[in-house]
Amino acid sequence: MHYYINQMKTRFLLIGLLFAATISLKAQDSQDIDDSSIKGQFVEVIDKSNNYQEFKVIKKTQLATLRKNILDSISNLEKEIVAKDETIASQSGKISNLENKLASTQESLTISMGKEDGISLFGIPMQKTAYNTLLFSIIGFLLLALLLFIYKYNSSNSITKEANAKFDETEAAFEAYRQKKLEDEQVLRRKLQDEINKNR
Structure with missing residues (x-):
């Protein structure tokens, strides 16, 4: 019974050593300790150990050294x-920061494109098409008002000239009438004076 227990322990120990060796060999590119030396130690421990039937008898010192090297390798792997x-967390933070900056840049770009496509009129944002329509409508209205003003001005100017001409004609006629009346009055006064002189 005791023999079978020792056999089982030995088998578990060998399985554990082989498993640790597999882990150690898989991480050989990232270890500070030379993994080939660990591999060599496995070879030395297994090949140079004593044989007992189909089992290998390993010295405790060799096993302790191998165990220490494996634990050191595992510790280095854990540190790495x-x-x-930590590097991944730092890079994730940088990526998150870059994503936030990208979102902010995209938002600024959208706002800039909106401003480029639109125009603010009296603080009211408008699309360029609506702004152009409103602008040309105002210009058209002002041109129409200007043409109407010119027409009214010319019409009023013509009426004013005509009225001035009629006024001048009326004033000339009135002056002629006044002169005639003065002459008639002078004639009547002469006649009156002549009659007064005769009656004396």
Whole structure:
């Protein structure tokens, strides 16, 4: 019974060593300790150990050294994993920051494009088409008002000239009438004076 328990322990120990060796060999590019030396130690421990039937008898010192090297390798791997996790977290933060900046830039670009496509009139945002329509409508209205003003001015000017001409004609006629009346009055006074002189 005791023999079978020792066999089982030995088998579990060998399986554990092989498993640790597999982990150690898979991470050989990222370890500070030379993994080939660990591999060599496995070879040395297994090949140079004593044989007992179909089992290998390994010295405790060799097993302790191998165990220490494996644990050191695992520790280095854990440190590297932590460092990589920190790097990933830092890069994730940078990516998040860049995504926020990108979103802000896209928002600014959208606002800029909106401003480019639109015009603010008295603080009211308008599309360029609506602004152009309103602008040309105002210009058309002002031109129409100007043409109407010119027409009214010319019409009023013509009426004013005609009225001035009639006024001048009337004034000339009145002056002629006044002169005639003065002459008639002078004639009547002479006649009256002549009659008064005769009666004396």
